[in-house]
Amino acid sequence: MRREVEIRLRDSSLRVTEQRLAVIEAVEYEGKHQDAEFIVRAARKRLPSLSRQAVFDNLNTLTSKGILRRIEPAGRPALYETRVGDNHHHLVCRYCMSTVDIDCSVGSSPCLQPLNDHGYVIDEAEVVYWGVCPTCQSSN
Amino acid sequence: MRREVEIRLRDSSLRVTEQRLAVIEAVEYEGKHQDAEFIVRAARKRLPSLSRQAVFDNLNTLTSKGILRRIEPAGRPALYETRVGDNHHHLVCRYCMSTVDIDCSVGSSPCLQPLNDHGYVIDEAEVVYWGVCPTCQSSN
DNA sequence: CTACTTATCTGGACAAAATCCAGATAAGAA
DNA sequence: TTCTTATCTGGATTTTGTCCAGATAAGTAG
Incomplete structure (x- = not known):
């Protein structure tokens, strides 16, 4: 899985960083339809030093590249998923x-x-x- | 129009206040699909002393009673309209x-x-x- | 393998949108 | 006219997320 993700990242001219992989894996394995704060906690299990900002940056970057999808139900924080396209x-x-x-x-x-x-x-x-x-x- | 609105308010056991009427009229005549801050400004043209909080309170109350409708496009502040039902x-x-x-x-x-x-x-x-x-x- | 460029990350300040709170006011019932 | 309490006011607070500046490290070029 890591390998495929790395290819997807490189295809989008994104660097492969551990922070980025931690975020993607957190969404894929623990964070289906979860919000950013949940993903921060889940990704920190994989990479404890991860900053909150890196998670937000990556959720935005990955969403804009079509690697993640953001959904925003009325009145609630945004949720993320890996099923795209x-x-x-x-x-x-x-x-x-x-x-x-x-x-x-x-x-x-x-x-x-x-x-x-x-x-x-x-x-x-x-x-x-x-x-x-x-x-x-x-x-x- | 005021008269019909007053009836709608009383039917929902809501008091008829000038603040409430100012908010409803602002949405009806100036604020179609506008956000709360716009409605604050529009309603203050009718009632300059109106507090921001009264506008938020009323938008919530009126929405929950079905007198206004709230729409929340992804990533944007909530918008309000009088077309309901x-x-x-x-x-x-x-x-x-x-x-x-x-x-x-x-x-x-x-x-x-x-x-x-x-x-x-x-x-x-x-x-x-x-x-x-x-x-x-x-x-x- | 080394140096370099700059994307990315960190930590902290800041912003937007909306809610919470406590005391003052006023709508409408009695 | 009085009374109850919904509503309003103004300010603090919360939630969700962005902005910023300096440090780090990914990937490229030699």
């Missing part, structure tokens, strides 16, 4: 914030065409489903 | 943030059914379309 969507529990992937229900990305685009050139349709997860259903 | 969607320009309403393209609210709901009970599908508005297209 397919514009899938997300379903978020209103109570516990647990988040799961939802495949695009109408064709490929961008998967939705509005009836009237007001002259805009649309390149993405981002969908967030809101609901209550099985655990929170039974605990209410 | 139809779960329409939004199209946001990546460059200038201009935002327009988009009618639900697939039936009524919630307008989308994912293929697999993971056991969640879904009550809303929130869609944000991202693109480039006509003005920003021509200025690039």
Whole structure:
């Protein structure tokens, strides 16, 4: 896995640093749909000296290069995931914030065409489903 | 209009205050798809002594009562609008943030059914379309 | 393998957006 | 008119994230 990641980084002209690898591995193995602070803690298990700023820098850099994907549910800190390139969507529990992937229900990305685009050139349709997860259903 | 708003407020057991009316009117007449800071300024034209906190309190209260609707495009402060109850969607320009309403393209609210709901009970599908508005297209 | 360029990292200050708090005010019920 | 308490005011605080300057180290060129 490290090897593939290194190739992806070099292909994007990014240096391969241990901080960067720690962040990517934290998201991949511990941080699916987790926020930056969680990722800081998870990545520090791998590299204790890691600075908070390096995590934020890398989350931004990796997101902009398409190596990570950022999702930002209303009113919550941004979450990160390593599944990129397919514009899938997300379903978020209103109570516990647990988040799961939802495949695009109408064709490929961008998967939705509005009836009237007001002259805009649309390149993405981002969908967030809101609901209550099985655990929170039974605990209410 | 004031009269209708007063009825809506009383129906929600909310007191009719000038601060509250100033906020609602600011959103209705000047603040479509604007953020809280803009609404503070707009509402102060009507009521100069209005505190910032009263605006935030009211935006929260009115949103929770369904008198205003809050939208939160990724990475931006929350925006507010008076069009409520139809779960329409939004199209946001990546460059200038201009935002327009988009009618639900697939039936009524919630307008989308994912293929697999993971056991969640879904009550809303929130869609944000991202693109480039006509003005920003021509200025690039 | 060594030197060099500069991307990246560190630590601390700072900013944006919004909430919390305590006392003052005023809406609306009695 | 009085009273209760929702609401408002002003200031401190929190959360999430960025900016900055100097130190470090990745990758390139010799």
